[in-house]
Amino acid sequence: MNQPPQPSLMLVDGMALLFRAYYATAASGYIRRTKAGLPTNAVYGFLRYLWDAIDQFQPTHVACCWDMPSKTFRSDQFAAYKGNRAEAPLDLVPQFSLVREVTECLGIPNLGVEGFEADDCIGTLACRFSQQMDVMVLSGDHDLLQLVSERTSVIIMKKGHGNYMKYTPETLYEEKGLTPRQIIDVKGLMGDTSDNYPGVRGIGEKTAVKLIQQYETIEGILNNMESLAKGVRTKIESDLDMLHLSRSLAEIHCEVPLECEIHLCALEINLDTVHAKLEELEMKSLSHLMGAAAVL
Incomplete structure (x- = not known):
């Protein structure tokens, strides 16, 4: 049967x-x-x-x-x-x-x-x-x-x-190389041109994925800002509010x-x-x- x-x-x-x-x-x-x-x-x-x-x-x-x-x-x-x-x-x-x-x-x-x-x-x-x-x-x-x-x-x-x-x-x-939750953090960093939110200006998908793979979360990145390359650190510091907003929009x-x-x-x-x-x-x-x- x-x-x-x-x-x-x-x-x-x-x-x-x-x-x-x-x-x-x-x-x-x-x-x-x-x-x-x-x-x-x-x-x-x-x-x-x-x-x-x-x-x-x-x-x-x-x-x-x-x-x-x-x-x-x-x-x-x-x-x-x-x-x-x-x-x-x-x-x-x-x-x-x-x-x-x-x-x-x-x-x-x-x-x-x-x-x-x-x-x-x-x-x-x-x-x-x-x-x-x-x-x-x-x-x-x-x-x-x-x-x-x-x-x-x-x-x-x-x-x-x-x-x-x-x-x-x-x-x-x-x-x-990402967990489901990390998809949200990557989008927060790189933004989304289709949905028209910018993320951190100057950070594209490749850099966003690399950062999240290394530091696991946006909080992990922010807690290790001194170890980031100067250019990346400057971009994040300049767009901190938009980073958090973009992650909220992505979730x-x-x-x-x-x-x-x-x-x-x-x-x-x-x-x-x-x-x-x-x-x-x-x-x-x-x-x-x-x-x-x-x-x-």
Whole structure:
């Protein structure tokens, strides 16, 4: 008699998948649309990415976390946070609500809390549910590597369809020479151009990693300033406040007031509902993927 699979939860970084799916197809100049002209390329790609990961990693439960349109607490801490982000392409905008309709049809909860980012929701759920089951985080965002633990792995989507790197504490240390907590301190030192906070000006990733590997934490660096090269010491002393602020911005908040019952995340596909939605969006070619997922 076959044993039922061990319960596991996949937390999906919705925006990471959606943007990746949009740009993967838009780069060719072709935007998939319905006969009525509704753009669907990002939703189509999102579904392909999602079900490929489900097929490969076989979670029993899935939830999708989303950034909300409101500003977050990080913007209150640092007004320029993510201030360099361009407006979303016009063809992508209607797909923000459309993709949530589709995930809802699949029985996958859409989760998000105003004032917080999807990363914070993912961190909160990972901390909560890793007490009872293995958790997998699906994203392309390396910031989430700070969530890696004995019960939480982070699956980073690499270039090429179906290509992943699954990070555990062992593989993270093997590849980067860092622990999950040290990811935060490295970001505090080097900043993040994507999120638009500077860290310590003049210190890049290579120096940041080297310093944290040597002194373990930012506090360890600050307690040994006299042993640093003069140039590095001067940079840190000149940007001390921004160093602490950048580390605060980099840290994922794992206590979001987010309601989510684990039984609502169970992956149970209603094929009739799914096929009807795919037919409406003129994506019948994806029906076989949904059918495969339904019998996992």
